[in-house]
Amino acid sequence: MNWLTQTIGVGLIIIAAIDIFITVLYPRTGNSIVSLPLGRGIWHVFRQLARWTKSDRLMAYCGSVVLVVVAIFWIALFIIGFALIVWSMLGDEIVASSGKTPTDFGTAVYYSGFNFTTLGVGDFVPKTTTCRLLTILQSALGFATFTVTLTYLLSVLNALTQRNIFALSLHHRTGTGHTSPALRGQGKPLTKANAAELLLGWGMGGKFDNTKQDITNMARDLLQLLESHNSYPVLHYFRFPEPHYSLARMLLITMDTATLIKTALCDREYKSLIHSTAVSELQSSGLYTLKQLADSFLPQGAIANAPAKLSASYSCETQWREWYYYVVRRLQSEGIKTPEDIETGADKYVSLRREWNDEVAAFAKHMAYRWSDVAPAESAISASAFLLLKNSSQQK
Known part of the structure; x- marks a missing residue:
């Protein structure tokens, strides 16, 4: 059973990494695994809400919500993916710094989360070389993901400004x-x-x-x-x-x-x-x-x-x-x-x-x-x- 959860975890990490790569580093429409379908789904939800509430202004927030949801989704995939990998290691290869080591999935998510966000809380200590290397890898991926995501958000907002300038130029001419x-x-x-x-x-x-x-x-x-x-x-x-x-x-x-x-x-x-x-x-x-x-x-x-x-x-x-x-x-x-x-x-x-x-x-x-x-x-x-x-x- 452990190999199955770890395989699923690796799969989630690969999906997140590929989606970030083709969305941010190789940005061409139609290549996205997650972000494009997610954007279409959120747009459909906003259109329905606008119809029910009879407020077109509600749709103005769709683009910003898509950006935030996509970023959260990337982070969640990484954290859950690594949590599935280390879950079976709790209590053996990863132990609490004091007291008995919990082995529930929530604890695995907590351990994965503070590693990915590079918080370094220190509640849990990796005991084996494999776990230590896995911690370094997760922290590096976390740092890279946050950096790339922030850069992507700024690039999108800059492109939006350029699009709006073109629209206003046409409007006033x-x-x-x-x-x-x-x-x-x-x-x-x-x-x-x-x-x-x-x-x-x-x-x-x-x-x-x-x-x-x-x-x-x-x-x-x-x-x-x-x-x-x-x-x-x-x-x-x-x-x-x-x-x-x-x-x-x-x-x-x-x-x-x-x-x-x-x-x-x-x-x-x-x-x-x-x-x-x-x-x-x-x-x-x-x-x-x-x-x-x-x-x-x-x-x-x-x-x-x-x-x-x-x-x-x-x-x-x-x-x-x-x-x-x-x-x-x-x-x-x-x-x-x-x-x-x-x-x-x-x-x-x-x-x-x-x-x-x-x-x-x-x-x-x-x-x-x-x-x-x-x-x-x-x-x-x-x-x-x-x-x-x-x-x-x-x-x-």
Whole structure:
């Protein structure tokens, strides 16, 4: 029986060591034995609690809880693993410094715990060379685990800060509070998360000077976003109440920006921008980032069930067309030239958007954001067009 408990103990130690290695020292999404499944499970619990309590703010604590639980789990695996190894040695190879030596499992956990945490209480003394070497090994692993865990926590928080900076940068560059003429009477301003406003800011007066560098920086930040999530998957579970921090919002703005440049600008006038390596890099980087993150974090079937429509008769593609028409009008109003054949441009926009929209919508749904919060301007335009269409049909 002793060999069985010791074998289980060795197995727990190996699992903890491997998980720490591939989570911290070889951080690539999908390789984790314990931490990734644990993160998914905790996220599921937080989503359920948020539904029951009707409080989205509760989910904001999920990422921090995942970090703490994973660290505790690593430490617990090591302590219990070594406790199973030394349990049978109590009273023989490991004795109390005074009095009779207890031989229960709780005592084994206590002995393993103060060795692993390097407390050195001294209540128990190893008598054999094997036990002394085992004590040294456990203390060394404990010191290394605490050091690596603290380093990992700091790295995650630094990566989270960089992600939030990128999100805020996009948020403050993509909106001016413009109100659509169709919505002025309803008092519904088009606020942030508007790729059209980003294009307008770049192309004031019909000229896109220095735009390529900004686009290149955006593509670089996208790839950094991908690598930070690959290195620290727990970042995915830091879900803030403000939608401008959401992954869906960041991906929507970057992908829609690249798509609108390709379809809503006059090719003859802005050929050097539309066909530039900067725009191609933004489009390809965005698609690559989106597909990689979707494969890593979205549950099976999430993409197929993600698209949100205003009604069964008002398709997603119809909503995209209405948004495209709105963007073209906005660009024209600021002196930016648009394609001569708007319908062809709309067809191209819809075709390109099919490549990425479902994944973005799936991320919004998976992280419990409403699409109207992720894309407020687009949703407002689509809702307004739908109401006009509905009223027109009823009058007929």
